[in-house]
Amino acid sequence: MSGKQIKQQADKTRRGFLKAATAGTAAATFGAVTLGPKEAQAASFDAEYDVVVCGGGGAGLPVALFSRWLGDKVVVYEKAATLGGTSFKAAYWYWVPNNAAMQKAGIPDSKEHFLRYVARLSQPQSFDPKAPKLGLSDWEYSMCEAIYDSSSVGTELLAEKGALPYRHVAPVPDYFAEMETIGASGRVLFPKDGAASMSDGGQVATRTLSTACRRDGVTVRTSHRVQKVILNDKREVIGVEVQNDEGTLRVKARKAVIFATGGFTHDPELRKNFLSIPAYGGCAAMTNEGDFIRISSTLGVQLRNMNYAWMCPISFEKAIAKDPSMIGCFSVAGDSMIFVDKNGKRVVNEKLHYNELAQKFFEWDGANAQFPYLILTSIWDQRAQDHSASHEYGRLIVPPGSDDRHVIKGATLEELAANIDARLQKYASHNGGMRISADYVQNLKATIKRYNEFAASGKDLDFHRGERGVDLLFNGNVKEEPGRKNPTMWPLSDKGPYYAAFVTGGTLDTKGGPKTNPEGQVLDIADQPIPGLYGVGNCVASASGRAYWAGGGTLGPIIGFAYRAANAAHKEPVRG
Amino acid sequence: MKSNLIAGSLVAAALCTTPALAADDLAAAKELTVRQCSQCHTFEKGEKHGQGPNLFGLIGRPAAAVDGFVFSDGIKEALQGKTWTVELLDQWLTDTLAVAPKAQMVYFQDEARVRAKLIRYLESLK
Known part of the structure; x- marks a missing residue:
């Protein structure tokens, strides 16, 4: 079947809801459905995209834009009625090591220096400046390298395209800048049009990112909650089931499904069973209820860093x-x-x-x-x-x-x-x-x-x-x-x-979830990528341990991982 | 549910007139509005403002002017001097950034049927 035929069929069935359940009133069920070869044909889907992004917040909007700019057809499904997620409420400082503004201003920030800082703070008990990987595990080290290598690249692309212009707030120190030989200042960026008090960056960034999404042809659907991933008989992820106000849609992802759905701050059961502390909740978006933890639990993923949170x-x-x-x-x-x-x-x-x-x-x-x-x-x-x-x-x-x-x-x-x-x-x-x-x-x-x-x-x-x-x-x-x-x-x-x-x-949100590789691919229990499944942001495992490296230590790295995930997803084979 | 959807479509068609709706349609409109908007807004008379202003009595009141709520410059620039009407609210909910390019509230709703439900409930708050 040609791409055009698939599109026509998909459009024809766009309104073919599977059932008329109302989001929010029906008990949500999460997990995966496996389709046989016949069902996996495009005809059984209500819509079809190259890349399906689940979540329209601080991770989802950048990853959608990066994917779109690579030429992929992209949809964002956001559970809330408005975009931005937790990042909308945030000051939206973003911490970008060796960023372009630092380079221009001649502020040195070597990779070695950066890695020492994050290793010392993330794993203080195993930190060893003389060890080849500084006391980090191979996974932690590779994730931290990715932050250094890609956060600035993603940041510059977002700025160039007008999706997230920034200003450099060079004097803002890292939270442990005074630590001898490892601290730094100059890594913090802030949305260009934000207030002088730097408190309203989330509102500015949500506006500029979502405007760019719509300008550049990213399809954005709010009040749509992704509840299941759809697998084919080869255990490859080929789509999602999404609930909206009228029912459930099946949506095909030709290349990848990228989760960016936030943590589990507002799910008392997950909090109680995974966090190391009896927290009463937090200031994450109310929609951060650990959806990806529940969805991925049927897929044989490795949950990591579940005990810690951005606090x-x-x-x-x-x-x-x-x-x-x-x-x-x-x-x-x-x-x-x-x-x-x-x-x-x-x-x-x-x-x-x-x-x-x-x-x-x-x-x-x-x-x-x-x-x-x-x-x-x-x-x-x-x-x-x-x-x-x-x-x-x-x-x-x-x-x-x-x-x-x-x-x-x-x-x-x-x-x-x-x-x-x-x-x-x-x-x-x-x-x-x-x-x-x-x-x-x-x-x-x-x-x-x-x-x-x-x-x-x-x-x-x-x-x-x-x-x-x-x-x-x-x-x-x-x-x-x-x-x-x-x-x-x-x-x-x-x-x-x-x-x-x-x-x-x-x-402010949790930071544990399925383990991914530095390309954002969700890994199975054998450490192999689950084909077609990606995760970025607070819905997946952070390599930061308990550390909060600096203001924007959440969002800066997320931009780096969003950039890498979009690029890896772009290279995925088209799946049937 | 099905009858609500049909009624909803009629509201959309008759947006500029006064829709006569049964109580259960108002209940459905309320349910949808609370689900979509309560992250930022409150609805009852005298309730405290959230991230956005309390919406009781919205229709007919001056835009960007509510006691005790600090509006952003982006909202003030675009809306000050206007009055909330059903028509303005429909434009606003269609795409807040088309009305106020620097608004803090980023909301857009392509479906006239959904907007009609939101408006139906907000209009009833008086």
């Missing part, structure tokens, strides 16, 4: 409320502000950057068999409220008139403590019956007194707040105080009113 502190109450607009606390606001535990004591540097700060909530107290810091309370005064309130970066101190249901108030510390305790009791079934301790107010007053001394001297002798460059990077708005040494700290007022909010650790 950030989140509002405990917004997570329980499943607030879809929640954004993680990427910048903890306020100088006259502290975090305290249920005993009214500080336990952490509040300005530690998000991925590392989020780990603190999951520290285990073996003697008492509990997570003592699972929920901490941020406490601030009127001064911080007046000068540090913001809509950006998921800050808990928000301007008047905005949604402040997560904020607890008190005219005095005594009243605040009583209100905190009352609010905790509202969530007894979520927090194990947590209450504040009997000596909370007394401890809190002592904590504030000690903190205020640190703030006055500029030296946090307990937790070293504000000592690292990255603490300052995410300090947020604070009142100008001429002459102070440490802009992250200021004494809390001895007069009310006071404010508080519950904070816990969350995931």
Whole structure:
């Protein structure tokens, strides 16, 4: 059958829905269907493309564009009604080693230097600068090499085509830039038309990427949820089953199906069984429910890095409320502000950057068999409220008139403590019956007194707040105080009113899933590619372990893998 | 479901007139709208804004002006001074970027039938 005939038949059957089930009301079933040689004929498909991309977010839109620019006929199926996925909510910094702007500015960034940095942070226990692969496994090493080799290539192509023009924010340091011999600055790029505060890149990038998709002839279908892959009798992936508001479509992929469907932040069962931590959720798009984990479970894949996630502190109450607009606390606001535990004591540097700060909530107290810091309370005064309130970066101190249901108030510390305790009791079934301790107010007053001394001297002798460059990077708005040494700290007022909010650790998304090779091909248990099946982004295994290398350490590498996957998929044989 | 689809097509055809629909069509329209839009929007009177503004009373109110919601420059440039009508909402849902090229909201819906359902529900919020 000629290509033209196939197309005509496919068009004729486009509306031939398999069944009239409504997405969202019918229980979703995931997995694979195998078609025999006859069924695999084009006639049984509702539509046909070279490349089917599942997911229209930070991985799916770039991979669709790269495929299209190679000449492939491409469709994007996005489960949500709008595009962008988690990346829409993100600041959309993207971390690109040895990027073109660095080269132009003469900032050196050798491959060796880059690999040392990622190896040290991803596998600190096996890191060995003298070992040929620095203590990484062969797979981890090859994935990290791919990031260095391809992220900039993909980035430049997206920029040249006007799909994602960027500006270089050279001064932004890697999160561990101060580590001797391995840290760097200059790898962070940001969408060109984004705000000066660099918080709205996701909205800008979603707009420019999706405009380019439609300009260049990528078919984009929103409110379409991919539920199954379709295999032929040779166990090659030749398409997908997609559910939309009216029923189920069968779609043929002549060359490849590329999953870019995000992680499992919003699937409590997968979270509970795979993550190493009892997180309440996170700020990923609400549609990130681990679809690819479930779909691929019938295909003999190798799940990797399932225990770790890209982490950030989140509002405990917004997570329980499943607030879809929640954004993680990427910048903890306020100088006259502290975090305290249920005993009214500080336990952490509040300005530690998000991925590392989020780990603190999951520290285990073996003697008492509990997570003592699972929920901490941020406490601030009127001064911080007046000068540090913001809509950006998921800050808990928000301007008047905005949604402040997560904020607890008190005219005095005594009243605040009583209100905190009352609010905790509202969530007894979520927090194990947590209450504040009997000596909370007394401890809190002592904590504030000690903190205020640190703030006055500029030296946090307990937790070293504000000592690292990255603490300052995410300090947020604070009142100008001429002459102070440490802009992250200021004494809390001895007069009310006071404010508080519950904070816990969350995931901006998970980073485990089927293992792929550096070309994005999903591997079977014998480490062989499953023909026609690709994965990019947070739906597949990241080689980063627990590390969050830098701002944009998610999206920059994803662009590299998207570029490689599109190129490998383009070379696939056309399958029947 | 089938009857909803047929009714939906009629709405699309009669978009500029006032469609008379049964309560179950409104329920279906609500279900679809909540599923598609609640990631960013709230619908009940007095509900807090999400990533997008609360949509209660949308039809007939000035565009890009709601108490307590900060609109992006892209939305303000394109929509300020306009009033939300059924026609403007239909254009908006067809392709937000065609109406406001720098809008934060990236939504496009080719199917008039689906747009009609969304409009049917949003119109009822008063």
